Every structure is written in C-alpha cells, then in structure tokens.
Amino acid sequence: MLKLPKVRAVFDRKKKASATTTGVVEIEIIFNRTQRKTLSSGIELYSNQWEDGLVIRHAESKKLNRKITDLIKNYEGIARSIIQDGKEVTYQTFSSALDRKSGKFGTDFIEFCYYVMERRGLRASTLRAHKHTLETLRESRIIRTFDDLTSENIKRFDLWLRQQDPSREQPTLYNYHKRLRPYVNEAVELGIIEESPYAKFKAERGKNKPKNALNDEELAAVRTLELRDEGLSKARDLFIFCCYTGLAYADMDVFDFSKDVVMVHxxxxxxxxxxxxxxxxxxxxxxxxxxxxxxxxxxxxRITQQAYNRLLKCIGSLIKTKKNLSSHIARYTFATTVLLGHEVPIESVSKMMGHTSIQITQVYAKILNSSIEKQAERLANIL
Incomplete structure (x- = not known):
C-alpha cells in the first residue's frame, strides 16, 4: 500500500536563531529514513517565538500558524495526488509534482518575477525600476512565496511602503503596484495561483503634489557650498549639471559627451x-x-539613484532649505528658475525638456505663476 510522507514544520534547522537574530520556519517532507525535502515558509522568528510546533509571542501568531497549517495541507495534497496517480511518493515524484504546480521556481515568487522580467525585453531604465520594486518587496519580507500572494498581504505591502518612507506620494506608491501586477497576472495565467490579489485591492493612481523648484538664491547656495566629503561633492555637481541642462537622472546616467553633444556657432x-x-x-x-x-x-x-537622492537630502539640510532636493527637483529648477524665470519661450522650454507635448510644459509655467502670485500678494501687503 502506498503511504503518505510525514509533513511537519521545523524551526531554526541551521541553529541561527537567538533573542536578536531570526531563524527560519521550514516545512519538512519526510519520505523515508534517507530522503527528505525542506521548503521555506517565508516566516522568520526569534528563538523565543516558537514552542511545540507553534508560533508564540508574535503580534500575528494566529495568522502565521494558519499559514503553516495551510502549507502543510497543500504539500499533503500534492502527495495524495501522486498516490491517486498510482505512484509512490518519493523525493523525485514529489519535486516533479511541486514543479508542475509552482513552476521551476518552487515557491519563490520573487525569483519567478526575475525570470519573467529577463524575458520581457524591458528598456534599461524600466528594467532598473522593476528591479528596484522587486528588491523593495524582498526588503519588506511580506511577500516571498506564491502562497503569500493575498490581497491582505498586498495591503500590508502598501502600508509598509507608506511607513518606510512617509515622503512617498500616491503616484509613487501606485507605480510599485503597477510594476508588480504584471508578474502576479503571469502567475495566474500559468496556473500557479488561482486568483490575483489585486482583484480585491485597488491602488489609486493619485496626483503628484506640485514640486518646489529652487529659486536663484537657493541655487546659488548649492553651487557655492563648500564640501569636503567626496560623495556629497559629486552629488552636488551632478545636481548642478542637471539644474542647467534639465536632464533626468536616467538621461544623466547614460550621458556621453563624445556621442551626445554637438557644437553650433x-x-x-x-x-x-x-x-x-x-x-x-x-x-x-x-x-x-x-x-x-x-x-x-x-x-x-556615476552614483546610483538611491544614493544620489540620499546625498541630495543631506545637501538640502546643509543649505537649510525645507525643499526636498532630488533628481526631479533639478529638472523642475531648470524649467522654471533657469528657463521660464528668464523669459525663455515655453515652446523652446518644451523642446529642451524633451516633453511629448507642450501641455506638459505648461504645468511648469503654472508652478512659476503661482510663485509670482505669492510674491505679488506679499508686496501688496507691504506697499
């Protein structure tokens, strides 16, 4: 008679857990005395948070214990399907059945995303953005396996993004979900998961808040700032270069003077x-x-965009401005303070910025007008 393997949860198999270091909860499938398979549950705990096969002293103990139970049932179900086919449940037959259900990636959703991403033929800048999204997802530790793809966890990831960086605006949050959703849909199409968690979670697109470009005084303060730190100095120089060319970070990062520049008059x-x-x-x-x-x-x-923006925040604090210096602010400063502020026609500004339509450029003009209106109100109260 064909027998089911023993499936159980084991904690800290590699003996790493302590009061300050986490260990991993794994699901162990024991086929016989010499054959066993261990699969990560995606759950990490401290040494005092596991007792008698259960998660304890954890804010989400009930949820994590339910997840472990569901994983055990899932693997037991795979084993039963093998027996129903009249086969013995061995390491090889179980692994093959698991691969058919979860693809060649086992249960790892992020590795699956990288596999799909490499075959999508994305542009370099888009590829960087997608990799950043996946590494941010990995950092959150909320979604690791296909079983983690629930609407509840998508909501938790959204909340984590907000709490990790309160300065993130809604359009930025939306873009994280926008980049992640195609990989979730691919998993649904391949039958790895039954339903997209985004079916029950809607990310709002939102609107960007108007950016505050640097004025002439602030721009001069950045240019004349004495910096001894090499990293800060390089970041400042790149920022100034973009303030006077309008290049976005992605364009600056691939800029090649010998290939991209022409001389006219x-x-x-x-x-x-x-x-x-x-x-x-x-x-x-x-x-x-x-x-x-x-x-x-x-x-x-060359500086990574994350390091670049981090260093710019330091520079902003050094010149004592409340404006959040970033690669985007340099571009806004070029359009408003450098060009429109010196009466360069909006049609020329649009061409210099590489906008797809002049309507986009008009947004910068509105920002500049609002600044002028504030100054006019101030003068009216003085004079």
Whole structure:
C-alpha cells in the first residue's frame, strides 16, 4: 500500500536563531529514513517565538500558524495526488509534482518575477525600476512565496511602503503596484495561483503634489557650498549639471559627451532622445553645467539613484532649505528658475525638456505663476 510522507514544520534547522537574530520556519517532507525535502515558509522568528510546533509571542501568531497549517495541507495534497496517480511518493515524484504546480521556481515568487522580467525585453531604465520594486518587496519580507500572494498581504505591502518612507506620494506608491501586477497576472495565467490579489485591492493612481523648484538664491547656495566629503561633492555637481541642462537622472546616467553633444556657432548642445519616453530633446550646455564637465574631464561621475537622492537630502539640510532636493527637483529648477524665470519661450522650454507635448510644459509655467502670485500678494501687503 502506498503511504503518505510525514509533513511537519521545523524551526531554526541551521541553529541561527537567538533573542536578536531570526531563524527560519521550514516545512519538512519526510519520505523515508534517507530522503527528505525542506521548503521555506517565508516566516522568520526569534528563538523565543516558537514552542511545540507553534508560533508564540508574535503580534500575528494566529495568522502565521494558519499559514503553516495551510502549507502543510497543500504539500499533503500534492502527495495524495501522486498516490491517486498510482505512484509512490518519493523525493523525485514529489519535486516533479511541486514543479508542475509552482513552476521551476518552487515557491519563490520573487525569483519567478526575475525570470519573467529577463524575458520581457524591458528598456534599461524600466528594467532598473522593476528591479528596484522587486528588491523593495524582498526588503519588506511580506511577500516571498506564491502562497503569500493575498490581497491582505498586498495591503500590508502598501502600508509598509507608506511607513518606510512617509515622503512617498500616491503616484509613487501606485507605480510599485503597477510594476508588480504584471508578474502576479503571469502567475495566474500559468496556473500557479488561482486568483490575483489585486482583484480585491485597488491602488489609486493619485496626483503628484506640485514640486518646489529652487529659486536663484537657493541655487546659488548649492553651487557655492563648500564640501569636503567626496560623495556629497559629486552629488552636488551632478545636481548642478542637471539644474542647467534639465536632464533626468536616467538621461544623466547614460550621458556621453563624445556621442551626445554637438557644437553650433561656438555653443555646445545635447542632442539626444530621452531614456524614459524616447522623445528627442535639444538643450544647451549652459556655463555652470560646462564647468562641471570640465571639472571631471567631460566624464560625469556615476552614483546610483538611491544614493544620489540620499546625498541630495543631506545637501538640502546643509543649505537649510525645507525643499526636498532630488533628481526631479533639478529638472523642475531648470524649467522654471533657469528657463521660464528668464523669459525663455515655453515652446523652446518644451523642446529642451524633451516633453511629448507642450501641455506638459505648461504645468511648469503654472508652478512659476503661482510663485509670482505669492510674491505679488506679499508686496501688496507691504506697499
């Protein structure tokens, strides 16, 4: 008679758990004395949070114990299906059945996402954004396996994103879900999960709050700031370069002076297509930006976007501005303070920025007008 294997939960098999270090809860399938298979549950606990096969002293003990029970039942169900086919449940037959249900990735959802992502032919900038989303998901430790793909966990991930960085605006949060959803849909299409958790969770698109560009005084403060730290100095120089060219981080990151620049009537211009949209832009390299290029022998230093924005926040605190310096703020500053503030026609601004339509450029004009209106109100109260 064909027998079912023993399926049980084991904790800290590698003996790493302590009061300050977590150990992993795994599901162990014992086929015989010499054959057994262990699969991660995605649950990590401290040494005092496991007792007699149960999660204890944890804020979500009931939920985690239910998850462990469901995993055990799931693997027992796979074993029963093998017996129903008239086969013996061995390491090989169980692994094959598990692969058919979960794909070649076992239960690891994030590895599945990377596999799918590599075959989608994404542009370099989009690829970076998707990888950042997956690594952020990994960091949250909320969704690791296919069994973690529930609407409740998607809500928890959304809440974690908000709590981890309160400055994230709704459109940024929406983009995390937008990038994640195609991989969830792929898992549904392949039959790995039955239903998308997004069927019960709707991420609102939201609207970006108007960005505050640096004014002339703040821009001068950044330019003249004395910095001894090399990382801060490089970040500041890249920021100034973008403030006087309008390049987004993705365009700056691939900028090549020898290939992307033309000279017309003694002036240098960047003549290229934007990484994000593929729209052509044509923008002058103004003197402050040219000075940066000369400083680095026409080869800009490379900094990851996360490190770049982190360093810019430090620079913002050094010049004592309440504005949140970022790679986006440099672009806004170029459009408003540098161009529109010096009466460059909006049609020319649109071309320099590489906007797909002039309506996008008009948003910058509105930001500038609102600033002028505030100054007018202030003057009216004084005069």
């Amino acid at each position: 003694g002036h240098y211009y960047i003549d290229k297509k934007r990484v994000k949209t593929g729209t052509k832009y044509y923008t002058p390299i103004l003197p402050p930006a040219m000075a940066i290029l000369e400083r680095y022998d026409y080869q800009l230093p």
